[in-house]
Amino acid sequence: MEYSYTQPQKNKVRHFVIRRAVELMTTMRSEACCVRNSYVRDVYEYFLNKEESHECEEAEKIDPSYIREWEKLQLNAIGMKRAEELSVCYLAGPEPINDFKEFTEMGVLPENIWAFEIKKSVYSQALASLQLNEFKQPKIIKTSIENFFENTPRKFDIVYIDACASLISDQHALRSVAALFQYHRLNSPGILITNFAGLDHSNQSEIQEYVDAIARYDICRNGQTCFAQDNPIQSEFYRKKKISLDTNDSLDYKYGNFVTQMVCNAALISIPILRFVNSPYVGILINKPIQEEIENSNANGLTGAYIRGIKYNTFTRFFLENSFIMEKMPNQFLGINKVNKLMNELSGKNSFHYKIPECLKFLYNLKQNKIELREEVSRALDFYSGSKCMYQFLDKTNENLFFDTVINQLAYPMHYVAGQSRRYTYIAKSQRMFTDLILFDECRYIYDWMPSVNQLRQAFSNLSWQYTFRFGLDGLVKQRINYNNEFFFQGSVISKNIDGFKAAHFPERQWIE
Structure with a gap:
């Protein structure tokens, strides 16, 4: 099946997603996270304002220096970047210059742009489409993008996987997405743009x-x-x-x-x-x-x-x-x-x-x-289920909070930032396409705040440490609560219906005509 790479609808979507991706990684970077820098402090102040409540009594036990320390950790994890510092890769196809021009017009340096193509005939077309005497051009590597992820320790801020097949197909575009996370080639925060064909x-x-x-x-x-x-x-x-x-x-x-x-x-x-x-x-x-x-x-x-x-x-x-x-x-x-x-x-x-x-x-x-379980792990788990130091707030704490913290600290998941993502659909000739721009965040300001498994009981006995963690975790829970229940189920400390702390939603998919 032939696909149009310069159709007006395709050009619009390409422009929209690349522009937003670069902006999120640069001028909007403070918003490129699951949990905003002020979130812990905002929860803390919300509870303090509920005078004569049990939540206020618990919040008053927090030493504010812990909140300031968490804010430093969050700022360091998110960082700052300019467009010329971004690293980008995408699937070349026969016309690699289309995506390349969009990225360079947004200020990304040509030297930081990589493109991949495995098919010999398409690779030849891609090379032929470039003016090789010009300095500004992408590096086009003759390999699959997943092989590159596997064998080359290069990390990217923006990855664009533009597939010409449906989600589950022999072209393995989804496997390439998984390989991106398997070999940890997306920076945090980072943008993944995917484009899958619709159903026949x-x-x-x-x-x-x-x-x-x-x-x-x-x-x-x-x-x-x-x-x-x-x-x-x-x-x-x-x-x-x-x-x-x-x-x-x-x-x-x-x-x-x-x-x-x-x-x-x-x-x-x-x-x-x-x-x-x-x-x-x-x-x-x-x-x-x-x-x-x-x-x-x-x-x-x-x-x-x-x-x-x-x-x-x-x-x-x-x-x-x-x-x-x-x-x-x-x-x-x-x-x-x-x-x-x-x-x-x-x-x-x-x-x-x-x-x-x-x-x-x-x-x-x-x-x-x-x-x-190991004996020391069982003792720590008993603390979670029976300790008077684990104030309930909204959800009653359970053992899942313990396991999910320990597992994710070492497993390094990347969490989606639902509200900052964008989703489009359009027709390329007769084929409907589905484009997703998804912002991912490792949330190390959550996981690195906690010590290792055998230190968790002692850490959680310190209420300033514990509550700072749980207030920050609440922000992460608000990202996943409408879409995923594998991790941190019942991890909320504040209602998802309160302004400033509401659950995040992916935007509806937008038709581009």
């Missing part, structure tokens, strides 16, 4: 596979199930969800949201959990070798009751349910192969020994107290 509505078998996969993901988000008990019978809820999706307009809208969700899931969930469970760091928490725990978990298998017990972990439920269906009822769901392919794409370059289902099940069992 003339290919009904492909459409039905996507309908099935998207319906099942939505069902898992709602805590429902696709099957009845352990029998190969599709649930009524599942049948109704498929029917509601099976129109072009509804499916295209849901597909656009699915694209955004899976790109974010690669950065926030799949790659970090693969990294952590496959690392020696997991031994910090558990008493037995990880291999023994995984083998025990595999020996017990999956049951319908186990799947239905996963209430608030959408990603975990979705892929473990898929593993269950593959074993029990493989012919009942058209999208099983599509979901398996999605899982492989979200795993990056597949260099991990333990795969996504094994890692998800292990971490879920860990949080459900089904895995024996």
